[in-house]
Amino acid sequence: MADLETFRRETRAWLAANCPAEMREPVRDESDACWGGRNPVFKNSAQKQWLEAMAARGWTVPDWPKDYGGGGLSPEETKILRQEMARIGARNPLYSFGISMLGPALLKYGTETQKKHYLPQIARGEIRWCQGYSEPGAGSDLASLQTKCEDKGDHWLVNGQKVWTSYADKADWIFCLVRTDSQAPKHKGISFLLFDMASPGVSTKPILLISGYSPFCETFFDDVTVPKDQIVGELNKGWDVAKYLLGHEREMISGMGLGGHSGTLGEALADAVAGDPLLRADVARFDVDSLAFRAMSEKFIDELKAGKAHPAQPSMMKYAGTELNKARHELIMAAGGADALEWESERSRQGKSAREWLRTKANSIEGGTSEIQLGIVAKRILDLPGA
Amino acid sequence: MPLYLTDDQAMLRDTARDFMAEQGAIRSQLRHWRDIGCKDGFGHGLWKQFAEMGFAGILIGEEEGGLGLGHVEAGIVLEEIGRNLTPSPFLTTAVAFVAAVKGTAHGARWFPGILAGETVAALAIDEGARHRPEAIAMRAERAGNGFRLDGAKQFVVQGASADVTLVAARTDEGLTLFAVEKDAKGLEVEGVRLADASIGARLTFDGVEVDADAVVGEVGGGDTMLARSLAAGRTGAAAELVGLASAALDMTVDYLKQRQQFGKPIGEFQALQFRSAHLYSELEIARAATLKAQQLLDEGSDAAEAMVSVAKAKASRASQLAVQEGVQMHGGIGMTDEHDIGLYMKRDRVLAELFGDANYHADRLARLKGY
Numbered sequence: 001m002a003d004l005e006t007f008r009r010e011t012r013a014w015l016a017a018n019c020p021a022e023m024r025e026p027v028r029d030e031s032d033a034c035w036g037g038r039n040p041v042f043k044n045s046a047q048k049q050w051l052e053a054m055a056a057r058g059w060t061v062p063d064w065p066k067d068y069g070g071g072g073l074s075p076e077e078t079k080i081l082r083q084e085m086a087r088i089g090a091r092n093p094l095y096s097f098g099i100s101m102l103g104p105a106l107l108k109y110g111t112e113t114q115k116k117h118y119l120p121q122i123a124r125g126e127i128r129w130c131q132g133y134s135e136p137g138a139g140s141d142l143a144s145l146q147t148k149c150e151d152k153g154d155h156w157l158v159n160g161q162k163v164w165t166s167y168a169d170k171a172d173w174i175f176c177l178v179r180t181d182s183q184a185p186k187h188k189g190i191s192f193l194l195f196d197m198a199s200p201g202v203s204t205k206p207i208l209l210i211s212g213y214s215p216f217c218e219t220f221f222d223d224v225t226v227p228k229d230q231i232v233g234e235l236n237k238g239w240d241v242a243k244y245l246l247g248h249e250r251e252m253i254s255g256m257g258l259g260g261h262s263g264t265l266g267e268a269l270a271d272a273v274a275g276d277p278l279l280r281a282d283v284a285r286f287d288v289d290s291l292a293f294r295a296m297s298e299k300f301i302d303e304l305k306a307g308k309a310h311p312a313q314p315s316m317m318k319y320a321g322t323e324l325n326k327a328r329h330e331l332i333m334a335a336g337g338a339d340a341l342e343w344e345s346e347r348s349r350q351g352k353s354a355r356e357w358l359r360t361k362a363n364s365i366e367g368g369t370s371e372i373q374l375g376i377v378a379k380r381i382l383d384l385p386g387a
Numbered sequence: 388m389p390l391y392l393t394d395d396q397a398m399l400r401d402t403a404r405d406f407m408a409e410q411g412a413i414r415s416q417l418r419h420w421r422d423i424g425c426k427d428g429f430g431h432g433l434w435k436q437f438a439e440m441g442f443a444g445i446l447i448g449e450e451e452g453g454l455g456l457g458h459v460e461a462g463i464v465l466e467e468i469g470r471n472l473t474p475s476p477f478l479t480t481a482v483a484f485v486a487a488v489k490g491t492a493h494g495a496r497w498f499p500g501i502l503a504g505e506t507v508a509a510l511a512i513d514e515g516a517r518h519r520p521e522a523i524a525m526r527a528e529r530a531g532n533g534f535r536l537d538g539a540k541q542f543v544v545q546g547a548s549a550d551v552t553l554v555a556a557r558t559d560e561g562l563t564l565f566a567v568e569k570d571a572k573g574l575e576v577e578g579v580r581l582a583d584a585s586i587g588a589r590l591t592f593d594g595v596e597v598d599a600d601a602v603v604g605e606v607g608g609g610d611t612m613l614a615r616s617l618a619a620g621r622t623g624a625a626a627e628l629v630g631l632a633s634a635a636l637d638m639t640v641d642y643l644k645q646r647q648q649f650g651k652p653i654g655e656f657q658a659l660q661f662r663s664a665h666l667y668s669e670l671e672i673a674r675a676a677t678l679k680a681q682q683l684l685d686e687g688s689d690a691a692e693a694m695v696s697v698a699k700a701k702a703s704r705a706s707q708l709a710v711q712e713g714v715q716m717h718g719g720i721g722m723t724d725e726h727d728i729g730l731y732m733k734r735d736r737v738l739a740e741l742f743g744d745a746n747y748h749a750d751r752l753a754r755l756k757g758y
Binding site for chain 2: 263264269273280283285288289291292293296298299300302303308319320371373375377379381382383384385386
């Protein structure tokens with residue numbers, strides 16, 4: 001206990017000295033966040049300085065082993081670091097699918113060589129990753145994917161198409177599900193492959209969404225050559241890796257339910273709800289749900305770190321968190337009234353409220369729909385019958 | 388502190404679970420006392436057993452003969468009470484009353500009886516049909532070397548069986564709490580059986596004279612103690628609701644697996660699977676909120692007050708969903724008195740109102756947050 005108190009004191013002092021003032025403001029949108037990568041784009045020098053300071057301590061991934069670029073912190077220490085960062089409103093230094101999705105899968109399924117090679121680069125934010133899961137014919141029924149990966153002796157040859165590939169146009173590498181055995185039952189012929197997006201034959205095309213943003217792409221593979229040692233886990237057993245990774249993806253997406261600020265929605269909308277008792281009531285009920293979900297998130301993370309969480313629990317978190325986030329943005333739109341409808345104006349910051357509201361509608365679709373999550377909870381936690 | 392039960396707390400839960408399932412079961416307690424029309428609505432024998440198990444003294448300090456534990460532990464017992472719909476004066480006596488008088492002279496007066504499972508305590512707060520402690524109007528005037536109480540209270544749970552009732556009234560100095568004994572002159576107690584077969588008494592105070600030492604704490608200083616008592620009671624009720632809802636969900640899921648229609652178990656139907664999974668999700672969130680409120684109360688945190696309201700509101704709504712889905716998914720059998728699921732619906736309704744309903748607490752949260 002005394003050690004943890006010392007750790008808290010030292011962490012607080014270090015953060016005070018090293019977290020630039022500009023990095024203590026909430027992230028305004030996805031483009032305002034630091035994503036790292038081969039050719040990183042920093043909004044300002046503070047963003048670069050903050051990433052480098054945190055990466056040097058391994059604190060972009062505080063609970064990963066030091067050998068792989070992590071901070072080597074215990075679960076208790078990691079929680080204290082998060083609390084101390086939240087206390088001063090410190091931004092996440094790096095937004096990264098490498099950290100939240102691929103990293104945990106590599107830690108569990110990667111070879112020692114793969115871990116030593118990829119993990120430290122992920123920790124330092126040097127590779128921006130994208131995820132090649134969904135295909136035009138394989139969304140909720142993910143295992144029916146068709147992207148073909150043939151063994152050509154000294155390399156793999158990949159052909160096919162992915163869709164809803166988040167930031168594929170900005171990514172350096174992809175972690176991708178490919179079919180390596182077309183004769184086997186659909187779950188048994190899939191492998192988990194890593195490759196460079198700059199490889200000849202890879203092309204991407206952004207998809208314009210209802211929000212006016214294009215965070216997702218169509219991604220095409222046309223005779224892409226991939227070195228043999230870039231499969232993670234066993235050949236044809238990529239589904240295990242994929243499922244493990246999906247748990248982490250759902251955990252990450254469920255974090256959206258927290259809204260990204262520490263106060264309640266009612267505090268943020270106080271002026272708007274003052275003259276509208278029904279809206280105030282809706283917001284108050286939302287805040288009950290929101291604060292309760294915040295407690296649930298804390299409990300879930302604590303249980304996860306202690307190995308006490310049910311393996312299907314991320315599905316419940318993803319479902320609850322994304323439905324909550326959609327409700328939050330419906331209320332923000334209601335409180336904003338006509339102002340929130342402005343799509344292109346200085347005042348509305350180019351339609352921030354409206355675009356974010358529309359963006360959240362994807363939350364309950366991406367990473368497995370709400371219906372998929374409910375089905376998983378029903379069968380794997382409640383043990384209800386039926387495949 | 389991690390947001391799950393410690394090993395000691397998990398051990399207490401196992402003990403409480405076994406005890407309540409064996410001694411506090413619906414057939415031997417709730418149905419038994421209801422069917423014979425018991426005027427108390429609970430069994431004094433079981434209350435004695437609560438004392439023997441140490442449950443009655445959970446919040447009482449070790450130096451006073453109790454276990455010196457906290458709201459997390461009280462909640463563990465309440466969750467098992469909720470699971471079995473066990474009628475007992477535990478929530479009013481060992482939680483809300485003990486939290487109010489702790490650290491006052493009334494501790495020495497009442498704790499020995501509570502620890503022995505002989506004393507029952509009640510709280511007289513509500514004056515109207517809805518919980519509005521801010522609007523307490525009952526008066527207490529100085530008279531002789533004490534006070535004279537005039538007014539009326541209702542929804543005094545265990546009020547008909549209580550040896551002592553904590554009464555909130557206004558004096559010239561402000562809100563004041565009085566510990567009024569059952570034989571006080573001028574006190575009229577009318578036991579009222581509620582929908583769930585518990586008793587929620589109406590109390591009429593017609594010039595009831597009490598000594599100055601009936602005052603709990605300071606004259607005019609009742610707000611703090613009432614807040615402490617209500618925080619304990621509200622969090623406790625949330626824990627009982629979580630237990631009640633868990634049992635309703637378990638019972639319903641079991642039924643979905645076993646009941647056959649159209650040649651298969653109805654649990655195979657996606658519509659019922661989705662609704663069950665949604666209910667599970669709401670219930671787990673309510674459980675987390677309740678545990679968070681209990682931990683914050685035990686830490687003496689400033690953040691506890693808001694979380695208490697979150698817990699009571701969220702647990703009430705999750706539990707309401709659990710009993711409504713429970714009865715609906717049981718179909719016709721769920722409408723019969725013979726099946727237990729309906730008893731859960733009735734108890735839920737009572738606990739939802741006790742110490743403030745979900746709307747009251749959402750509104751209270753909004754006020755605490757300044758909007």
